[in-house]
Amino acid sequence: MAQISGTTTLTQAAFQAEKLSVYYGSTLAVKDVFLEIPQNLIVSFIGPSGCGKSTVLRCFNRMNDLIPSARVDGRITFNGQDIYDKRIDAVELRRRVGMVFQRPNPFPKSIYQNIAFGARINGYQGDMDELVERSLKGAALWDEVKDKLKESGLSLSGGQQQRLCIARAIAIEPEVILMDEPCSALDPISTLRVEELMQELKQKYTIIIVTHNMQQASRTSDYTAFFNAKATDQGGKMGYLVEYDRTEVIFQQPAQQSTQEYVSGRFG
């Protein structure tokens, strides 16, 4: 089994997607995406519902493998290596590419166990107490929960739960964190805290965030990819990448008219 090579400083791209297409059964969900995700930056995916941005996101840690009918065409490289190569192990890849979901989904276990689980199954040899503290501090949650680590993760508020999920993700030292609409179930104050946290995490991790909130994309991200969907002959919808550039370009002088219309709120 091929090992995924360590972080290399030569390439500036964490991920490169070439002609990436995703099918569900015989339906083409996303077609021909070319993307380059630079290291230690925040990239946001925006676009109307059904445009395939979450689908593309889930290709980067092969979560689509878990959907029996899903099929991925094209190529995604992670530090220069094809992650859909048969010799690459998805379980190993997912330790290196963490994920935070739309709805906070802590395990129905103690706060401590929520953090320790990922480390334990991945054979962490260090001091677990220290790791739990460091991860919770990294997710700006330590001060709020340090006296109740034995309490259930579900006893926290929604915003705290989402930060617990971020702490859980960074506990296994990933290189990339994928965030699938991480703030859509949170109130504005919790959202702001998560956004501040993202700016800190950027120092150590590459972040890809899917968001429906265009202010969030323009506030937080360095690069923005705009996806759109068009009707297919079979009556379904097919997503495609319209434009990908630095965030200020996408929001101020996009090359495509549909991007202009979307970011100015005229559709979507």
Place this chain on the structure above:
Amino acid sequence: MNINEPSPRDGAPVLTEPGDRPQRAALFQPNLSGRYTLDRIFACFAWGATALAVAILAWLLLTILIDGIGTLNWNFIDSFASRRAERAGIKAALAGTLWVMGVVAVFSFPLGVGAGIFLEEFSEDNWFTRLVEINISNLAGVPSIIYGLLGLAAFVRLLGPITGGRSVLTGGLTLVLLILPVIIVSTREALRTVPDGIRAAGFALGATRWQVIWNHILPAAMPGILTGMILSLSRAIGETAPLLAIGAASFIAFTPDGLGSSFTALPIQIYDWVGRPQKEFHDLAASGIIVLMTVLLLMNAGAIYLRNRFQQTR
């Protein structure tokens, strides 16, 4: 019975509406009193159904207690069967039931839960799994005597050298067959109630399928799985027909000393006593029913205690 709903009173103030609203509002005929009457009729019906069920159960328990309490004493529990009613006891049947239920619990839990996990978490959706699913649902409805005949053919005749013929092991395995479909179905239901977010969270942290199931899905589903086990074991403990079909004896003067030992069980002993002409034996049957119900209650209490412990650790 208490219905807290407010009901309209005669002369109560009517909500007025401004402008041209009354004209369009006239198209609505709220008929509040009629709807409240329906409310009350349904509440009465629901209350009556509950009361009837409780009353019948109470009457049943009461008559059994009246008949059986007189002969229920330590001698009854500590004596073997006898042709003379005053010396007959339930020791062999009680021990037999405990042995058989032990076999049932030990075999049915891993087999049933394992099959449920396979079908729900591992198997792909193809013609084979669909065939298995249809079969399991149908097996849940097969009469218990059929399972008895299956046990007779499979465990007494075919596997006789291994099971020891009409033995504790044969009786237990036959009852396992009987309740497996129910355990499998209820396990799958319990697994389905675990949110997919938990699975996704586990996989996203680099867990393998088994690590996700063992660490997160099973603990979360365990209360539901144990509920299915309680119901299934309660059914198994009272089953008479399959045990009669495999030929469990009703007159046994020793307690089982192993899995290969012949045995009798509480429902068989009760059935035997009820069938005799003398009134004394009918009273013994009532005492036997009290013992059976007590074992059943203790078993359920244990399982409910386990279930609550799993719920608290969440």
